[in-house]
Amino acid sequence: MSVLVIGSIALDDVETPFGKVDGALGGAASYFALAASLYTNVNLVGVVGTDFPQGYLDLLGQRRVDLKGLQLRPGKTFRWAARYDFPLDIAQTLDTQLNVFADFHPILPEDYRGSDFVFLANIDPVLQLEVLRQIKGARLTVMDTMNFWIERKRADLTTVIEAVDIVLMNEAEVRQYSGAYNVIAAARYILRLGPKAVIIKKGEHGCALFGDSVYFVAPAYPVEQVLDPTGAGDSFAGGLLGYLSTQQEITPEAIKRAVIHGSIVASYTVEDFGVRRLASLNQQQIAKRYDEIRQITYFAQI
């Protein structure tokens, strides 16, 4: 089973109250790929410039991430600078340089087109559609987005939502897109467009899974010291699809377990800057927190 991801690969300059990194490996696709590769092989589709450090390519390559779909273009890699203040849930973007990402168009190598699991990370919905058109017979397609596309490319975004199996959004995004304040009503709005499920990410408050026949609430793993929240959502998606790729069938029960895996991978990611913690994560550490979350959510019958 292979997982394909299309999304940004970036060099990040990030500052939080706990420290600072410059030129760190970042971008949605990087976090997703490192997370999903804990479970399976990952096909990475994106673009980097000639300034992209070989060390980052090595890190991805060592972790079952196939780089055949990674375009190397003359120019600089997409660069993002941001700062988080308390509360750490919102990044204040200080600078965005699209660079080689500005005129990126995804071209899938032939053997990527039959990928079983596809994650359309947060990018222009027009590019997400380009990828969907190149994909054949995927078992599961999942998308993420952000307020920028909701505001500026709503029609294209809606076409993507109508075409995928699972939509990931955070609370603010699902409210903005649906126009409904209540998240249950907002989730129903998305489900009516076609997806089998919506997962609403709520940061430290965990997440909720809505489907036609399933409703599930998962707490975030209680992280005592969040150093850098960057990449939490994409790590979540990576854990989610990575876990599902190991399952015989994509049942509602399997998706619930996958949501817990996603939460756990994200909980590790935020414990250090950038991909540091994610890069050293292993399945034993995931299993440990899985048992812990089962314990902290369990209560007996009435």
Add this chain to the structure above:
Amino acid sequence: MSVLVIGSIALDDVETPFGKVDGALGGAASYFALAASLYTNVNLVGVVGTDFPQGYLDLLGQRRVDLKGLQLRPGKTFRWAARYDFPLDIAQTLDTQLNVFADFHPILPEDYRGSDFVFLANIDPVLQLEVLRQIKGARLTVMDTMNFWIERKRADLTTVIEAVDIVLMNEAEVRQYSGAYNVIAAARYILRLGPKAVIIKKGEHGCALFGDSVYFVAPAYPVEQVLDPTGAGDSFAGGLLGYLSTQQEITPEAIKRAVIHGSIVASYTVEDFGVRRLASLNQQQIAKRYDEIRQITYFAQI
């Protein structure tokens, strides 16, 4: 097993985007008493003025709430006017008239002093201490508070915290009191002062229970239409203590189940204005949501 509550009894003028009530039965002790009386007898300690409607006394009396400790004083009842806008989580207080509540001092009838369960609702910590001094041999004492007392009567509040078994606070309060942004660190700060447990209320995000040997996260029941959030926290406390009063032993597992009961009672309260929904609630309706919450939080082993 009897439950005693000391707190405000008020006439509320509340406006939300969904409607408006004037002179409605309100106050922390009213919500708590109606909630806890779904499980057991409740001894209510508070004060009302001569304008307090007989109908409200009748409602309380019909619901196993003993009114012997309710003082009737010349003058007007405590009156609170507030408005909620989206998001509905914060009340904007428009007017507060303490009236007979201004020089209230709780005097416990002799047969209240041996109450098994005691809830010190959100009032001046000096009054909470006066009640604690009159109580003998309680099985469980629980307190609530608010930012006003954290700011103005911190020393007295700390004395109460040191003396009780369980502290209830919302996220903002526990952060403010402890000076720790992370709620886990904040909960530890409270536990070091003596309480056996801290329950942090997070509104639509549910709540978390922290104790020396227990950590538990409960989602809020997914309410599709919140009409009026007033009284949610006190209804929660009423469900919590009401349920615990039916238990042989106050074990960590019993407290977890009690937290779910509290969440459920609160979820019903907010579905209508004031105490309307709470007044017609019954144990069958509670049991129904209890099973639903078990379902929406359950996931299988890894």
